[in-house]
Amino acid sequence: MNFASDNIVGASAPVLQAIMQANAGTMTAYGNDEISKRVRACFNEIFEREVSVFFVTTGTAANALALASAVPPYGLCVCHREAHIIDDECGAPEFFMHGAKLAGLPGIGAKLSAEDVVAYLKSLPKAVKQMPPKGLSISQVSEGGMVYSLDEIAALGAICREHGLSFHMDGARFVNALVSLGCTPAEMTWKQGVDILSFGATKNGGLMAEAIVVFRKDLAEALDYRSKRAGQIISKGRLIAAQFEGYFADDHWLDNARHANRMAAFLSEGLLQLPRVRLAWPTQANEVFPIIPKTLDQALKAAGILYNPWTELSLPETERVGDHKVLIRLVTSWASREEDVRRLLEVASSGLSREAAE
Ligand SMILES: Cc1ncc(COP(=O)(O)O)c(C=O)c1O
Known part of the structure; x- marks a missing residue:
């Protein structure tokens, strides 16, 4: 019996069937195929607005590339001190951010509180020697298995707007939080101020299905290039995208x-x-x-x-x-x-x- 994680199991049958279906015939490579287009449209529907979607193969790649888009090389990105991005990704986010640093704060159940974030931001000297805070990242579900309420996300979103930070959500377990709150994807993200999301599907039935979902157009501008440089523009992209078709169909996710x-x-x-x-x-x-x-x-x-x-x-x-x-x-x-x-x-x-x- 294995309770070590939710990635110790394989992919679910609908996801595998979708891959099998997408496998037949020929299609344009590098994500310019019909399936990838359909899935992008599906993300628009799910989030009730136009979003930019970039398919990647791991959560680490999603986080590192999303944060690289959201935080400039001289900036600080605030997160929980147990966050996957600071503890479990071998420095990939900081590597791809080209010098930007992660600042880990404490918090019960691996959740950040608005009060602690404000206190931390206030404590930073306003001097050129101090890296300015430019990003905030939360994990929904947190590394402690806890779920941020919509009010808590909104409070952090308001802080981001007031202080000029980009707001990133690590959604490796996005849908586990979603069904726990009983809200819509839009309510859990951009409606509360989230700018960019790592949307995980691998842990919940995917084979290797992760996506960066961008709600702020400026953050999407260079993501294609960043993805290519990270080796994340997948040549048989339709087989990555197809997983999401199986995943979303009939509320399987x-x-x-x-x-x-x-x-x-x-x-x-x-x-x-x-x-x-x-x-x-x-x-x-x-x-x-x-x-x-x-x-x-x-x-x-x-x-x-x-x-x-x-x-x-x-x-x-x-x-x-x-x-x-x-x-x-x-x-x-x-x-x-x-x-x-x-x-x-x-x-x-x-x-x-x-x-x-x-
Ligand atoms: C909170 C969180 N973020 C991201 C990831 C994605 O990591 P990986 O690069 O292994 O797909 C995980 C997986 O354990 C996770 O728990």
């Missing part, structure tokens, strides 16, 4: 995310029934962050259940994990099976009862 979120809710409800187990913060999408006794950690591992330990950096000041416990991350996906979640809960429950009896 929404159904997948609802399933993943439901499995996470089921898992966290079950964990909360167990003695000496608590959640670091609430489960809001498809990731669960329980704090469990080390003995239980050992029992789960002995049963062959895979997952990752997590940092306590984003816990509230007053809440430490303690010496005998460990904070872990359990991720569910579109393909998670209810029986596997039940099995994990059974192993956990019997591990804890055995320990209590000893």
Whole structure:
């Protein structure tokens, strides 16, 4: 049983079928094909306005190229200190930004608060020696599995406008947040001031399906060139675009995310029934962050259940994990099976009862 991430499973059947269908015959290369055009139009529909769309193959490429478009080489880009862009991309965003720097702030559940961002911006000296803040990036869902509400995104959007920052959203788990909030893609992005989005589909059923969605025309101007220089203009682009046709058709993307979120809710409800187990913060999408006794950690591992330990950096000041416990991350996906979640809960429950009896 594997709860290590939502990219440990393959691609979903509708996505693979769409690739198979797109595979037949010949079409213009480098994204100038009919399927890519259709999918771009589909993004316009989904976001209820004209958007510029650039297909890429990884979330890291989407983030790095989006941020390079949004932040000049002398600028600072504010993000959470656990953000994927600062912690998990081997410096790719800073590499592609050509000198711009990421500034990581704290925040519970890996979420930025408007107050902390304002305080940080105010603390920066207005001197030529200080890199000026030019960008803000949030992850929706956050690296702590938490979802920014529309009001929270709007508050950050207002700060961006007031201080002249471009607003980037890392949407590796975009749709998990979307169905959690029950809002529209437009409401979760440009209507709250988001300028540029890394739209992830790989984790939710894609094979390698990521897109940069741009809401501000000026940020899209050089993106074709930046993508080409990064090796992200895919020659058989129709096979990348086709994945999105399968993904969007018949609300497949929404159904997948609802399933993943439901499995996470089921898992966290079950964990909360167990003695000496608590959640670091609430489960809001498809990731669960329980704090469990080390003995239980050992029992789960002995049963062959895979997952990752997590940092306590984003816990509230007053809440430490303690010496005998460990904070872990359990991720569910579109393909998670209810029986596997039940099995994990059974192993956990019997591990804890055995320990209590000893
Ligand atoms: C928040 C976040 N952003 C971006 C990514 C995309 O990374 P990759 O380059 O592995 O597709 C991930 C994947 O783990 C992620 O969790």
